Amino acid sequence: MKFLTAILLSVSGLSAFSQTYEVIEVTMSGAVSDIREINSEGTDFAPFVSGNKLYFTSSREYDLFNLGENNWKNGGYLNVYSAEFKGDVNADSKFKEIELVSEKLKTDSHTGPVSFSVTGDTMFYTQVIVTKKKSKKNKFRPQLFMATRDGNQWTNFQPLPFNDLTASFGHPCYDSKNKRLYFSSDMAGGMGGKDIYYTDLLNGTWSAPVNMKDINSAFNDLFPFISDGHLFFSSDREGGQGGLDIYWKLLSQPNDAVQGVDGLNTPSDEFGIFIFPGMKTGYISSNKSGNDDIYFLTIEKKVTVKNELAGMFTYRNLNGQASNLKIQIVSDDDLVLYETNTDSKGEFVFRNLNLEGSYSIRALSEDDLNLVIYDKNGNPVIDLVNDESGDFTYKKLEFASSGLPGLIPENMLEPGNDFGHLSGQLIYENIPGKYPANVGVMLYDEDGNEVFKQITDNSGNFDFRQLSLTENYILKVEETEDELVLLIFDKYGNVVAQLKSNEEGQFVYRKLNGEHQKGLALLEEKDEIFELETQTIAGYFEYKKLSGISAEGLTIYAYDDDGILLASTQTDEKGQFRFRSLPVETNVLFKIDENDPNLKLDEFTLYIFDRYGKKVAGLERGQNGYFIYKPLGFENSNLAQIEEDSLNMDLALTTNYDIVKVHFDSNKSNVKSEDVSELDKLYKLLKENPALRMEINAYADARASDDYNLVLSRKRGEWIVDYMIQKGIPASRLIVNAYGETKLIDEANDAINRRAEIRVY
DSSP states (O other): OOEEEEEEEEOOOGGGSOEEEEEEEEEEEEEEEEOSSSOOSSOEEEEEEETTEEEEEEOOEEOGGGTTTTOEEOSOOOEEEEEEEESSOSTTOEEEEEEESOGGGOOSSOEEEEEEOTTSSEEEEEEEEEEOOSSSOOEEEEEEEEEEEETTEEEEEEEOTTOOTTSOEEEEEEETTTTEEEEEEOOTTOSSSSEEEEEEEETTEEOOOEEOTTTOOSSOEEEEEEETTEEEEEEOOTTSSSSSEEEEEETTOTTSOOEEOBTTOOSSOEEEEEEOTTSSEEEEEEOTTSSOEEEEEEEEEEEEEEEEEEEEEEESSSOSBOTTOEEEEEETTSOEEEEEEOOTTSEEEEESOOTTOOEEEEEOOSSOEEEEEEOTTSOEEEEEEOOTTSEEOOOSSOBOTTSOBOOOOGGGBOTTSSEEEEEEEEEETTOTTOOOTTOEEEEEOTTSOEEEEEEOOTTSEEEEEEEETTOEEEEEEEEESSOEEEEEEOTTSOEEEEEEEOTTSBEEETTOOGGGSSSSOOOOTTOOSOOOOEEEEEEEEEESOOTTOOSTTOEEEEEOTTOOEEEEEEOOTTSEEEEEEEESSSOEEEEEOTTOTTOOGGGEEEEEEOTTSOEEEEEEOOGGGOEEEOTTTTTTSOOOOOOGGGTTOOOOOSSOOEEEEEEBOTTOOSBOGGGHHHHHHHHHHHHHOTTOOEEEEEOOOSSSOHHHHHHHHHHHHHHHHHHHHHTTOOGGGEEEEEOTTSSOSOTTOHHHHSEEEEEEO
């Protein structure tokens, strides 16, 4: 049976109060901040974010002999590069290795800038075509091209049909919602300099380019970009700050004038802008430093309005009209901002409200009331009931009328901004080693139009970043042969919702309370939509002596620190397993069924995967036969450093005995010389107490790749083992757990992340 799965995603917050208003003024302001790891000594410009990668155009030349070591040669041809985000997107974002988008784009000419469809499977790019003349100078004409993605490869490279080698075409920006490609060109018939044009994709054919005459000037108008119906572009027209400046216009208001962005433009060039949905943050390029560099952008749109909030009160348990009630608008700190009274029908209107505020509505009445909020046409849009204090409040996350929950956790909402990050994973409930890869996950608006699409990676993951909180979306998944489970993650990687498709093919929240099934009722502050907060742990057991013995069919038990059994499962034919709904912020102790005399349990290594299928830990069998996974590491523990006068302590061996940290230099596996004395103290303790064993939990910083760092952390632990063996401690008393870069203590301080945390037991 095939399932077309769907869920209503409601992300409307306090700003969802329906108001009637008259717009007085709209302005846009912006500011930039430096970013790390991207800019080079060459030219870096025209940023574009697609999926979890930042794409940009650069003149650097990749050193293929030092792949992944961030070594560059400057002064080469322009080409398109990408850098994968590590963690959240902000001014302090870190990136994984910078790499060419495709070797097929690298020619003996310039390539870039680039734009992508919302699904990330179609790429539009500029490439310079050199027309060679025997008796004249060569001509260089930028032209527009497109390519499509096939798995991890780009293919089907083709020029767009309206290219013309007598003119330049560049700076593509594709609006997936309207199937419209914007670009700049100096083709004949323009308004002077380079103009912005658009072409529509109609039944697989590109229409003739249209000059945007309400935008263009007699000067150069370049680098168009569309965000939330606003066109942003660069221009050196008169009246600017000098050079190229950033301008904008709301496309739905063709009669409005083009405006600059206050605080963003300088006497230098500002160009190549990218703005996330919600129009709060993005990236921009500028040569204000004397070099073309990329900057992180914050932007604010201010709307000055004559604003109204209209509604009607009725009694819940009394007959009659709720007339002449005093109604107050109350701020978050309980300040009364506005007051009015209901009329004879219980209706009221507040005028000239500040849209930037966050309010509650308070009715001064001893009776239970209902409140209906009206839109500007007088239609009821939401019903609320008052709480014990008489306040009517919204929570940021609401249940939709179908009884399905909003899916963006509180810690994935950016404070003070109207957007959030939805991070999810699709899994097969009973198949731990298989994931629904390359499955389309779509967001539809309330009119049924597809507005966003992501393709799941090889582990079933998808992310929608910068979702506007003023919109409601329907989340749908492409048809699949098997029923799916949808996991929603918070900022820290905890599972905050687990949803499974029902008979209608919809995802339904498992902990949904019956009282919340009806309509958009008020959620009291004590009510939590995300009642479930768990961790999902997947992994596999690798048996070191594989002759005739498989890791299939092993029974795996998961315990907490107190030895209480949390769950059990079995490995599949590949030795893989998955636990869901394990408690967060606790160690998890795994144990293999010990009744099989044929298995040498110390010959197993337990590898833990993250949600993206990457190894994040390699664990060996330790205290009391457990494979101990510490999701938080020891960084929050009170580590007691061993002192010489404490070596004769009475060891009870019944509790965790965390004792010492040692550190390492960058890319080195040997302990720093100043910390070797700590190992000598440990050696003395082990020698004088033959019953003791030592557990080494080794870590790395996040500079290199995940896989490399896991191997490096393993080598660090093994260096300590070798040191102890050379001093006479048997290998059977020493175990190594490797965690790579997954348990950073401080993202800004690599030195303290390069560590081993050692425990005797």
